[in-house]
Amino acid sequence: MSTDVVIVGGGVIGLSLAWQLAGQGRDVTVLDKQQTGREASWAGAGILPPGHSPGARTSFDQLRALSVGMWLEFSKQLLSETGIDNGYRHCGGLTVTLEDESCEAYRAEWMSEGVELEDLNGEGLRYHEPNLSEKIEDGFRLPNLCQVRNPRHLQALSTACRQRGVDLRCDEPVEQIMQADGRISAVKTRSGSLSADQFCFTAGAWTGRLLNASGYSLPIVPVRGQIVLYRTEKPLIRHVIEVGKRYLVPREDGRLLVGSTEEHVGYEKINTDLAIAELKKFAIKLIPTLKSVDVEKTWAGLRPMSQTGSPFLGLLPGIDNAYVAAGHFRAGLQTSPATALVMKQLMCGEEPSLNLQDFAINMTHVVESAS
Numbered sequence: 001m002s003t004d005v006v007i008v009g010g011g012v013i014g015l016s017l018a019w020q021l022a023g024q025g026r027d028v029t030v031l032d033k034q035q036t037g038r039e040a041s042w043a044g045a046g047i048l049p050p051g052h053s054p055g056a057r058t059s060f061d062q063l064r065a066l067s068v069g070m071w072l073e074f075s076k077q078l079l080s081e082t083g084i085d086n087g088y089r090h091c092g093g094l095t096v097t098l099e100d101e102s103c104e105a106y107r108a109e110w111m112s113e114g115v116e117l118e119d120l121n122g123e124g125l126r127y128h129e130p131n132l133s134e135k136i137e138d139g140f141r142l143p144n145l146c147q148v149r150n151p152r153h154l155q156a157l158s159t160a161c162r163q164r165g166v167d168l169r170c171d172e173p174v175e176q177i178m179q180a181d182g183r184i185s186a187v188k189t190r191s192g193s194l195s196a197d198q199f200c201f202t203a204g205a206w207t208g209r210l211l212n213a214s215g216y217s218l219p220i221v222p223v224r225g226q227i228v229l230y231r232t233e234k235p236l237i238r239h240v241i242e243v244g245k246r247y248l249v250p251r252e253d254g255r256l257l258v259g260s261t262e263e264h265v266g267y268e269k270i271n272t273d274l275a276i277a278e279l280k281k282f283a284i285k286l287i288p289t290l291k292s293v294d295v296e297k298t299w300a301g302l303r304p305m306s307q308t309g310s311p312f313l314g315l316l317p318g319i320d321n322a323y324v325a326a327g328h329f330r331a332g333l334q335t336s337p338a339t340a341l342v343m344k345q346l347m348c349g350e351e352p353s354l355n356l357q358d359f360a361i362n363m364t365h366v367v368e369s370a371s
């Protein structure tokens with residue numbers, strides 16, 4: 001069987017790209033080893049931080065800023081195509097100092113990027129969030145921080161992809177990559193082989209391992225993150241509240257996510273008693289009334305961490321029809337719209353909206369990680 005484009009991995013990156021390419025009239029097939037959108041993209045908290053293109057210092061900041069400008073329209077478009085509300089909301093965020101974990105470095109970073117920010121003392125913080133602990137005295141507000149509900153976004157994306165004619169094939173792990181004459185000719189799954197003009201590998205934390213089978217190993221490793229979910233009758237907070245790398249994310253229906261850990265434990269996607277206890281303790285320090293609230297659920301996901309510090313977006317060196325978009329670590333949801341846009345542009349021979357040099361894969365990456 002043959003198609004225009006095969007995308008390997010149907011997480012938020014693969015599905016957003018499939019949606020973009022199908023919008024250009026391409027025949028697209030997405031292969032996933034299970035149901036689409038059930039790995040990191042499902043597990044994530046859906047925090048969409050603000051951005052500011054003119055102040056963006058790094059290529060990654062540019063990618064985030066480009067995405068920030070796309071989320072509202074993208075969500076409206078998905079709603080009109082599918083009738084599914086992905087939960088994109090302009091909720092705002094508070095970053096606070098908790099005990100010895102200061103918010104000062106984060107304040108300085110946002111300010112140097114020129115992102116709108118409001119300094120707050122304890123009284124100001126509790127004006128916005130009356131349930132915040134009386135012990136918290138320092139912080140700031142990011143009025144333009146937003147959020148999306150990952151499972152709903154993924155559901156909207158896969159529905160929209162199908163409606164645009166994308167062939168979404170679940171339970172079809174790619175087992176082998178066939179090469180001939182400096183190109184990928186086909187990928188093999190247990191139900192046969194599939195050839196295409198172009199291939200894009202968007203297999204998240206599994207991307208390096210998958211490419212390894214063809215002698216290409218990208219330095220992308222899994223980093224486990226655990227989440228605790230509380231549920232209350234009414235929301236206890238409205239803003240996302242962040243302390244360093246940990247956070248509380250409120251949903252409109254009273255659910256409250258508490259995250260997260262960063263654990264280098266390979267592909268072991270489980271919860272541990274210790275991490276869950278620490279996340280609960282953290283949440284109660286911020287919102288003491290959570291002490292009497294039951295936990296509804298816990299889960300874990302594997303973030304795809306690129307060891308270069310940036311995701312890989314571009315061609316595999318030496319192969320002129322194989323692309324990679326992977327390694328987004330803690331930011332794959334927030335940067336997915338712009339990632340899909342620039343990858344679509346690259347794959348369709350258009351000038352990308354961003355300079356992708358800092359995301360390019362060079363021979364050193366693949367050789368060093370393979371050896």
Ligand SMILES: Cc1cc2nc3c(=O)[nH]c(=O)nc-3n(C[C@H](O)[C@H](O)[C@H](O)COP(=O)(O)OP(=O)(O)OC[C@H]3O[C@@H](n4cnc5c(N)ncnc54)[C@H](O)[C@@H]3O)c2cc1C
Binds near residue numbers: 043046047202259302
């Ligand atoms: C706890 C947690 C909290 C997070 N919070 C946020 C947040 O608030 N904001 C944010 O922006 N990001 C967040 N992230 C990060 C974000 O979720 C990831 O960066 C993003 O989901 C990566 O998307 P992906 O499509 O590359 O990978 P994935 O979603 O992991 O998708 C990869 C897909 O490839 C498939 N696959 C793998 N191997 C094969 C194969 N051999 N053949 C076929 N298919 C294959 C998998 O089944 C999977 O569906 C969080 C992540 C975690 C775990």
